[in-house]
Amino acid sequence: MAISFTEKGNGFPVVLIHGFCETSEIWTDFADALAEHYRVLAPDLPGFGNTPLPKSDFNIDDVAEMVYQWLKMLNIDKMVMIGHSLGGYITLAFAHKYPDILSGIGLFHSTAFADSDEKKSSRNKTIDFVKDRGVDVFAHSFVPQLFYIKNRATLKKDVESVVNSAAKTAEVSLVAYTKAMRDRPDRTDVLKSLAVPILIVAGNKDTSVPIEHIYAQELMPKKAVVHIFDNVGHMGMFETKEKSLRAVQGFVAYCT
Numbered sequence: 001m002a003i004s005f006t007e008k009g010n011g012f013p014v015v016l017i018h019g020f021c022e023t024s025e026i027w028t029d030f031a032d033a034l035a036e037h038y039r040v041l042a043p044d045l046p047g048f049g050n051t052p053l054p055k056s057d058f059n060i061d062d063v064a065e066m067v068y069q070w071l072k073m074l075n076i077d078k079m080v081m082i083g084h085s086l087g088g089y090i091t092l093a094f095a096h097k098y099p100d101i102l103s104g105i106g107l108f109h110s111t112a113f114a115d116s117d118e119k120k121s122s123r124n125k126t127i128d129f130v131k132d133r134g135v136d137v138f139a140h141s142f143v144p145q146l147f148y149i150k151n152r153a154t155l156k157k158d159v160e161s162v163v164n165s166a167a168k169t170a171e172v173s174l175v176a177y178t179k180a181m182r183d184r185p186d187r188t189d190v191l192k193s194l195a196v197p198i199l200i201v202a203g204n205k206d207t208s209v210p211i212e213h214i215y216a217q218e219l220m221p222k223k224a225v226v227h228i229f230d231n232v233g234h235m236g237m238f239e240t241k242e243k244s245l246r247a248v249q250g251f252v253a254y255c256t
Contacts, residue, residue: 003070004050005043009035012103012256013079015071016042017087019109020177021139021166023049026084030237030245038252043070045090047173058176060184064093080255082106082199082248085208085234086177092187095194104255106199106248109206109234111213112220114186123182127175135174139166148205148233158238191220199225199251201244203232225251 006024008031016027024042031040046066047053054062067090071079080103083091088110095105115123130138143163144152152159191198198221202214211228218226227247229240236244 002051003043003046003066005041005070006031007042008032008040009038011038012252013076014038014040014252015067015076015079015081016040017067017081017083017090018042018045018048019083019085019087020181021048021143021169021174022084022162023165025049025165026162026237029241030248033245034249034252038256041071041074041076043067045087047176048169053170053173053176059180060089061093061097063180064090064097067094068098077101078103080104080106080252082108082251083110084108084237085110086181089181089184089187092190093184096187096190099190099194099196102194102196104197104199104251105194106201106251107217108199108201108244108248109203109209109236111209112187112191112217113213114184115182120182123178126178130171130174130178135169135171136167138174139163139169142166145207146234147239148203148231150231151233151239155238158235162235162238188217188220191217192222195222197221197223197225197251197255199247200227201236201247202226202228203234203236203239204228204230205232206234208234225254 018026023044027042034040044051081091088107091105204211232239
């Protein structure tokens with residue numbers, strides 16, 4: 001499968017994986033800054049942006065394999081990979097299968113835990129909602145909740161930008177990824193076994209990844225670099241752009 005991607009800069013490869021109903025554009029500012037010292041690659045995951053959705057059913061591991069094959073085509077055999085939300089699930093699946101080609105991984109508002117029964121039920125409700133009301137209505141109700149409520153007014157333009165991007169997601173992609181996220185396995189074994197550093201970036205007001213998950217995860221890695229930001233929800237690249245960018249820059253420098 002041909003994966004659409006952006007590439008900037010030269011040097012050690014840094015791969016930025018976007019989240020659910022996002023595209024590589026979510027990382028634009030981070031990619032620009034990192035490209036001053038590194039080769040930064042940000043793909044559109046299959047089914048998002050300009051990359052087509054696979055024709056057959058797939059799971060998170062399948063997407064991680066597609067990312068691996070794409071990187072192999074680019075002759076990249078060592079990298080730091082950082083994933084936002086869904087991108088973190090894919091990064092963990094990638095690390096589970098290909099740990100030796102990673103110099104570090106980052107979970108940016110993501111979790112290694114599988115969905116709870118309550119979360120799985122919520123995923124099923126999302127599928128029903130989208131099939132009944134459509135992607136546009138879903139995007140306008142779902143995306144603002146990713147931002148901490150007290151940040152939404154000051155970040156109105158960013159919220160609108162993410163909403164508009166999410167609204168362009170094909171219904172079939174949204175449903176397929178919701179199922180894939182719902183059915184993904186627990187990956188805490190990856191956190192415990194991975195020899196390279198693991199970055200954990202979180203917001204203490206994130207309703208998608210409970211702070212309790214972060215507290216439990218941060219003790220698992222052999223080498224953990226943890227940043228928990230106050231009054232930040234699920235979208236640290238907007239809600240605390242400078243601090244989260246510095247966290248990523250510092251982590252990549254540490255890994256390389």
